Amino acid sequence: MHVATSPAFKENAHRALADAGLQKALARSGPSFIARRAAAVAALPEFEQLRDTARDIKNHTLANLDFYLEEYEAKLLAAGGKLHWCATADEARDTVLAICQAANARTVTKGKSMISEELGINDHLERNGITPIETDLGEYIIQLRHELPSHIIAPAFHLNKEDWETTFRKSHTDLPADRIFAERRDILTEARAKLRQRFLAADVGITGANFLIAETGSSVIVTNEGNGDLTQTLPRVHIVLASIEKCVPTLEDCTSLLRVLARSATGQEFSVYTTFSTGARRPGDLDGPDEYHVVLVDNGRSAMLGTDFQEMLRCIRCAACMNHCPVYGAVGGHAYGWVYPGPMGAVLTPSLIGIDQAGHLPNASTFCGKCESVCPVKIPLPNLMRHWREREFERHLTPAAMRYGLAFWGFFVRRPTLYRLATRAAAVTLGWFGRKRGRFRRLPLAGGWTAGRDMPAPEGDTFFARYAKAQRARKVG
Amino acid sequence: MSRETMLRAIRRGLRRGPLPPDQAAMLRGRLATHPRQLIPARSRLPHADQVALFVHRLEAEFGSVARVPDVEAVPGAVADYLAGQNLPTSLVMAPHPELRAIPWSSRPLLTIREGRAEATDLVSVQHAFAAIAETGTLMLPSAPERPTTLNLLADTEIVVLRASRLVGAYEEAWDLLRAELGNMPRNVMLVTGPSRSADIEQTLELGAHGPRQLHVVLIEDRL
Numbered sequence: 001m002h003v004a005t006s007p008a009f010k011e012n013a014h015r016a017l018a019d020a021g022l023q024k025a026l027a028r029s030g031p032s033f034i035a036r037r038a039a040a041v042a043a044l045p046e047f048e049q050l051r052d053t054a055r056d057i058k059n060h061t062l063a064n065l066d067f068y069l070e071e072y073e074a075k076l077l078a079a080g081g082k083l084h085w086c087a088t089a090d091e092a093r094d095t096v097l098a099i100c101q102a103a104n105a106r107t108v109t110k111g112k113s114m115i116s117e118e119l120g121i122n123d124h125l126e127r128n129g130i131t132p133i134e135t136d137l138g139e140y141i142i143q144l145r146h147e148l149p150s151h152i153i154a155p156a157f158h159l160n161k162e163d164w165e166t167t168f169r170k171s172h173t174d175l176p177a178d179r180i181f182a183e184r185r186d187i188l189t190e191a192r193a194k195l196r197q198r199f200l201a202a203d204v205g206i207t208g209a210n211f212l213i214a215e216t217g218s219s220v221i222v223t224n225e226g227n228g229d230l231t232q233t234l235p236r237v238h239i240v241l242a243s244i245e246k247c248v249p250t251l252e253d254c255t256s257l258l259r260v261l262a263r264s265a266t267g268q269e270f271s272v273y274t275t276f277s278t279g280a281r282r283p284g285d286l287d288g289p290d291e292y293h294v295v296l297v298d299n300g301r302s303a304m305l306g307t308d309f310q311e312m313l314r315c316i317r318c319a320a321c322m323n324h325c326p327v328y329g330a331v332g333g334h335a336y337g338w339v340y341p342g343p344m345g346a347v348l349t350p351s352l353i354g355i356d357q358a359g360h361l362p363n364a365s366t367f368c369g370k371c372e373s374v375c376p377v378k379i380p381l382p383n384l385m386r387h388w389r390e391r392e393f394e395r396h397l398t399p400a401a402m403r404y405g406l407a408f409w410g411f412f413v414r415r416p417t418l419y420r421l422a423t424r425a426a427a428v429t430l431g432w433f434g435r436k437r438g439r440f441r442r443l444p445l446a447g448g449w450t451a452g453r454d455m456p457a458p459e460g461d462t463f464f465a466r467y468a469k470a471q472r473a474r475k476v477g
Numbered sequence: 478m479s480r481e482t483m484l485r486a487i488r489r490g491l492r493r494g495p496l497p498p499d500q501a502a503m504l505r506g507r508l509a510t511h512p513r514q515l516i517p518a519r520s521r522l523p524h525a526d527q528v529a530l531f532v533h534r535l536e537a538e539f540g541s542v543a544r545v546p547d548v549e550a551v552p553g554a555v556a557d558y559l560a561g562q563n564l565p566t567s568l569v570m571a572p573h574p575e576l577r578a579i580p581w582s583s584r585p586l587l588t589i590r591e592g593r594a595e596a597t598d599l600v601s602v603q604h605a606f607a608a609i610a611e612t613g614t615l616m617l618p619s620a621p622e623r624p625t626t627l628n629l630l631a632d633t634e635i636v637v638l639r640a641s642r643l644v645g646a647y648e649e650a651w652d653l654l655r656a657e658l659g660n661m662p663r664n665v666m667l668v669t670g671p672s673r674s675a676d677i678e679q680t681l682e683l684g685a686h687g688p689r690q691l692h693v694v695l696i697e698d699r700l
Contacts, residue, residue, distance in 0.1 A: 029679040046517045053514045066487045067496050067504055079661070087479035087486070137685060138676035156676050164677055184677045192686060199686070200596055215508050216661040226629055226672040226687025233625050233664070244483070249504075250511035255647045259517070266675070269534070270612040273687070274667040282663050284621035286593035298483050305490025 036267025075217025113208025150333030520645030534613025538670030
């Protein structure tokens, strides 16, 4: 598993804000995601209703998850697939390794999979002498650069064209020095040629799954490049990594979710390749894998059921929340310090690695509510972040100054007369001190606030006092 | 194996034991009847308009379409397309009876090999099981007569589609698949245009790992 730098979110964020390359990438890509989703939504009048449908399907499945997983298992086994139930990350890693070793695998191609990142599959394979090769273009360059993805559907979100060229020149040692990378197209052509050889040589292909379908025992992947399909079609063994909440009942249910997935993610009406896999090569088939394994991973999900965070298990990983998040837009994905960034990461990460590790993430939000408003399965993300803040407070993980501050404020706010007197006194005093300039450059106990901006001086009265006055005036009038 | 551990943990979260038989039966009923959810109105059109919607959507996704009146016109349409794109005239074709029935000999310059695609194949010809007007999507289920590699390895994929196999929404295509193929095939690809990537600076480039071109020859057998 990747070591989380989430505890250092503040330092990460400062570094991100000062990173000119990252800021360039964020400024370029953020607005285009938002515009493309908006156009796709505008082109489908039923979109808002479909969000309700999508939410309801996921809720129904989660409420009956044990049943649907057992149905899924029965169908998968009947289709000649193998299912490996893995409660922990360790178990999942070892299961994947054992399948690869049984296949005498030397190289393994991989489709993009966030659960693979979560489990740290690549490191585990490498430590055991097996070479994993990421084939999604974005994942490929991230792997060459030994980085984590900075976005759940656009792993190389943080990179600029120059970064691609530098990385390829460094890693593709057979490249002639005079090879030109003037256009994005040149980069793509180079990657296509390199990875084509890898696809053909691989012994095992590992993909994720966007959905598992109980009705048919199928796993579903969604890509635009076709890399996932080459990964699962050419090698002798196909391994699917999927977490338990990916399950949906029927093809119809899956279809409804697909209608909101691509539109929310990239603003496409439908992804280029949506592929349903059900078992291994059938008699007479001219291609396809001889073995089909599904590694079904819990790794903390079942513990979210029956809690406030059960709603997070509806997530279909479209990334609309981070694409619309002003905090993600300012600091990018790496600042969040683990696998899942943005609002969905701020809710999910504490569940998976602990609030003591990831406590900063649910605090890194302005609660503007944009994430919830675009979520295709209507997860109340700000509300869930608030729940994490409450738990953090209950477990005494918030800093002492903040706790005392809140206790101090709480003392007054529970005594309305005293509260009004005190705020009145403060407003009058501050108003008097600030009467000349109309604002304060510095205030005791508020250095964090005034470091970035001036504090306007009160105009002498509190809101309560003015409101009461206005009410009286209205009655008289 | 953690099967029991995981199922127990899920039930603990849901605060119940295994589903009671009546509830399980109800859910089995839901799986068997697979009720449709909300289907967007855009594809509820007369068939000719569905064909037009399919063509419009696929072209918007950088696919191309040649509409031909009958099976006899397919070899000519394929040859013209290859000539127009400056592509070689050797093809790898799905061993599907409907494709075999096409009078390819009317264009003797086309050399055809039947089977799965290999890395060296430049042009493949695939058989479409169905197509979906809603988003300009082809449904390509795997079978001995419809190898999956034809959708992936060639630089150019040509798909032969009969207009009578074109439906409005995905749900209608699933029903066709259930009715005609019974069990779920090993692999069902829903393909909407040629391969692409936006991973470099979030800007779209065609021809990532799959076909750089997707061309549909549409036989208007319903007219």
